[in-house]
Every structure is written in structure tokens, then in C-alpha cells.
Amino acid sequence: xxxxxxxxxxxxxxxxxxxxxxxxxxxxxxxxxxxxxxxxxxxxxxxxxxxxxxxxxxxxxxxxxxxxxxxxxxxxxxxxxxxxxxxxxxxxxxxxxxxxxxxxxxxxxxxxxxxxxxxxxxxxxxxxxxxxxxxxxxxxxxxxxxxxxxxxxxxxxxxxxxxxxxxxxxxxxxxxxxxxxxxxxxxxxxxxxxxxxxxxxxxxxxxxxxxxxxxxxxxxxxxxxxxxxxxxxxxxxxxxxxxxxxxxxxxxxxxxxxxxxxxxxxxxxxxxxxxxxxxxxxxxxxxxxxxxxxxxxxxxxxxxxxxxxxx
Numbered sequence: 021x022x023x024x025x026x027x028x029x030x031x032x033x034x035x036x037x038x039x040x041x042x043x044x045x046x047x048x049x050x051x052x053x054x055x056x057x058x059x060x061x062x063x064x065x066x067x068x069x070x071x072x073x074x075x076x077x078x079x080x081x082x083x084x085x086x087x088x089x090x091x092x093x094x095x096x097x098x099x100x101x102x103x104x105x106x107x108x109x110x111x112x113x114x115x116x117x118x119x120x121x122x123x124x125x126x127x128x129x130x131x132x133x134x135x136x137x138x139x140x141x142x143x144x145x146x147x148x149x150x151x152x153x154x155x156x157x158x159x160x161x162x163x164x165x166x167x168x169x170x171x172x173x174x175x176x177x178x179x180x181x182x183x184x185x186x187x188x189x190x191x192x193x194x195x196x197x198x199x200x201x202x203x204x205x206x207x208x209x210x211x212x213x214x215x216x217x218x219x220x221x222x223x224x225x226x227x228x229x230x231x232x233x234x235x236x237x238x239x240x241x242x243x244x245x246x247x248x249x250x251x252x253x254x255x256x257x258x259x260x261x262x263x264x265x266x267x268x269x270x271x272x273x274x275x276x277x278x279x280x281x282x283x284x285x286x287x288x289x290x291x292x293x294x295x296x297x298x299x300x301x302x303x304x305x306x307x308x309x310x311x312x313x314x315x316x317x318x319x320x321x322x323x324x325x326x327x328x329x330x331x
Contacts, residue, residue, distance in 0.1 A: 031230060033197055033205035034291060034300045043290040048320045054293065058310040061293055066316040069274040073191060074101045076270060078108045080189055085114050092120045092181070094190040094258065094266060096201075098143055102151035110156045119161040122181050123147055123168035124192070124201040127252040132225045134171045134256045141241045144168040169223060169256035178222035178262055190266035194273055194292055196284045197231040198301035202257035204229040205300045210259075218299045222259040228252075235284060238277065260305055271306055274316035286319050 028035040052061045064072070077093065084091035095102075109116060126143050127135040135142045144166075152166050169177050181187055192200050203210060209226040212218035228251075237248045263269065273289040276282060292303045293313060306313060 033229065033231075034295070034298070036296075039295050040291070043294045044287065044323050046290050046294055047322055051290070051293070051315065051320050054307070056307060059293075059307050059313060060311065061313045061315065063315050063317060063320045066274060066318050069272055069314055069316050070099075070101050070104075072314065073270065073272055074104045074108075076189070077191070078105050078114075081105070081109065081116060081119055082112065082114050084118060084188075085116065088118070090118045090120060090184065092122070092184045092187045094124050094181070094187040094262065095121050095147065096124055096191050096193060098123075098146035098150050100150060102147065103154050106151050106154035109159055110154075114159060116155060116159055116161045120165045120184055121147075121167065122177075122187065122258075124190075125255055125257040126169045128225050128254040128256050130253050132171075132254060134169055134174060134225065135252065136170075146241075169258075174223055174225060174256050177256075178259065181258075181262055182265065187262070187266040189268040189270065190263055192263075192269070192271045192303070193275065194271065194285065194288055194303040195232055196235040196288060197229040198288050198292055198303050199229070199232060200260075200263060200271070200303040200305065202226055202228065202232070202255040203260060203263075203302040204232055205302060210299065210302075212299060215297065215299065219260045219264060219305070222261045223257060224259065225254055225256050227254055238284075244278065260302070263305060264309065269306060269309060269311040271303065271311060271313045273314060273319050276318055281318055281321070283319055286321065286323060289315055289319055290323075 027037065052063055054061055080091050123143050127139065127141065137145045139145060152160060167180065173180065194200065197205055204226060206229055207226045209224050210218065210221060233248050233251045236242055236251045237246050238244055242250050273285055275285045291301055295301055295304060297304045297307050
């Protein structure tokens with residue numbers, strides 16, 4: 021019998037067949053093992069992931085408030101969990117006057133103009149609606165404590181975070197191409213001659229990887245219909261240097277297609293956690309840093325054919 025052998029498509033950022041085969045075959049019982057003890061991989065029940073994120077964020081805000089100290093957070097793509105954090109803030113009457121948030125990314129057009137708050141799918145618009153405006157007015161931080169990348173501030177965005185003493189926590193979740201924030205592979209704006217050079221790069225406007233466009237076309241805000249032409253082609257993002265400078269990192273991996281067991285994140289999570297550290301898989305950077313890396317039970321499932329399923 022003739023063996024059918026092939027190489028991954030040229031469009032796939034990471035194409036080392038041996039590595040892909042190895043990580044593809046990592047079993048559920050082995051997925052938490054890692055040589056760096058500070059990179060803590062934990063498999064958790066699906067329902068716990070959002071609770072853990074919400075609890076950590078609230079705990080940091082409340083603890084800092086009680087101590088009269090600043091708390092600086094790098095916040096990911098807004099989700100309904102922010103409303104739960106706001107509920108807890110209101111319930112326990114937590115004064116947020118010393119809370120500072122920096123959204124990790126925002127959409128941009130083909131000319132590099134960053135989306136304003138009026139853009140319905142914009143991250144700052146959603147962050148304010150889900151979080152800031154849900155906090156009781158007497159407890160909210162000043163509005164200028166809530167920042168996101170803009171056309172005006174993008175060149176100084178990394179300095180803005182650094183001037184606050186860097187982030188106390190950076191929350192993230194990996195993308196289909198392995199991005200952290202919108203630090204995508206194969207984007208010319210993050211081209212570097214070495215891993216060390218790449219690690220020093222800060223915020224900028226980038227050209228999005230096609231897989232990032234496809235991923236976002238499945239999100240609710242874009243209609244969950246594969247409407248890739250409706251997703252902006254570029255984005256503003258923090259850089260690897262901002263992730264590295266953060267005092268704490270939490271990465272959450274539990275995305276499925278509308279609550280099913282289907283997930284584009286299952287394979288890339290394995291590659292991020294157990295493949296080489298490379299700009300071709302940007303979130304793999306976390307392997308070298310103290311990080312709480314959460315994987316849900318659904319994503320930790322073994323990768324194997326399911327022959328009775330079609331599309």
C-alpha cells in the first residue's frame with residue numbers, strides 16, 4: 021500500500037511535522053506535565069474557567085482597594101464575565117478609585133486607523149458596557165483610568181503601562197494561530213531576527229493573520245457565520261515586552277464552538293504549552309515565564325478521529 025504523505029499548508033504559521041505529531045498525540049493524563057515548574061498547567065472543569073478568572077480579577081481589585089494601593093490590569097477581549105466582576109464590586113462596595121485597566125488590543129482598518137469607541141464591535145466599547153458602566157457610579161475609577169490602544173496613544177501605550185509600574189496581572193487566551201493579544205505569527209510588524217529581539221517589542225498596529233480573521237468571524241459579535249469580510253484586517257496590540265514585564269500572567273484556554281465539544285483551540289493549546297518557544301506560536305512565550313495556564317477538560321480531550329461525525 022502506498023503511503024500518503026504531505027506537508028502542512030504554506031498558510032499555517034508553524035509547520036514542523038515532527039513537533040505537530042508529537043503534541044497532537046499528548047494525552048489528557050500527560051498534558052499538565054512541563055519541565056518549567058513556574059509554568060503551571062492545570063486542567064479544570066469547563067465551568068470553572070470563567071469563575072477562576074472572575075475571582076482573580078475581583079480579588080486583586082478588592083485587596084488593592086483595602087490597602088489603598090494602585091492595581092494595574094491588562095485586560096483581554098471583553099466578555100460577559102466582566103459584568104460579574106462589576107456585580108461583586110457593587111455588592112461588596114469596593115472603591116475602585118485606584119484601579120487602572122489597559123485593554124490589550126483593539127481593531128484597526130487597513131490604513132492603521134484604530135477603531136473608536138463608537139465601533140459596535142470595538143473592545144473598548146464592550147469593556148465599558150460590560151464592566152465600567154456596570155460599576156456603581158460612586159465606586160467607579162476615573163474614566164481616564166480605563167485605557168485602550170488608540171491612534172493617538174499607540175506609540176506611547178507601552179510606556180503608559182510601564183509608568184504605572186507595569187501590570188500587576190495580564191490575562192489572556194490564545195488564538196487559533198497561537199496569538200497572545202493580537203501578537204500574531206507571520207505579521208510583518210513583529211518581524212525579528214531573533215527570539216530575543218522579538219521579546220523586546222512593544223505595542224503597535226499589526227496586520228492580522230488569516231486564521232485570526234477566520235477565528236473572529238465565528239464570534240457572536242460578527243454573527244457567528246464565517247463572515248470574514250466583516251472582520252477588520254488590522255489591529256492594535258500590546259507587545260511581547262508588555263507581557264513579560266507583567267507581574268502575574270493567567271492564560272485561559274476553553275473556547276469551543278457555541279458550547280459544543282468542537283474547538284479550534286484544542287490543538288493550538290497543546291502546541292503553545294508543549295512545542296518550541298517561538299514567535300511562530302506567540303503564546304508559547306509563556307512557557308518561559310511564571311504563568312497559570314488553564315485548560316478545560318473539553319480542550320484537554322485526546323485528539324483523535326471521530327469517524328461518525330462529518331462537518
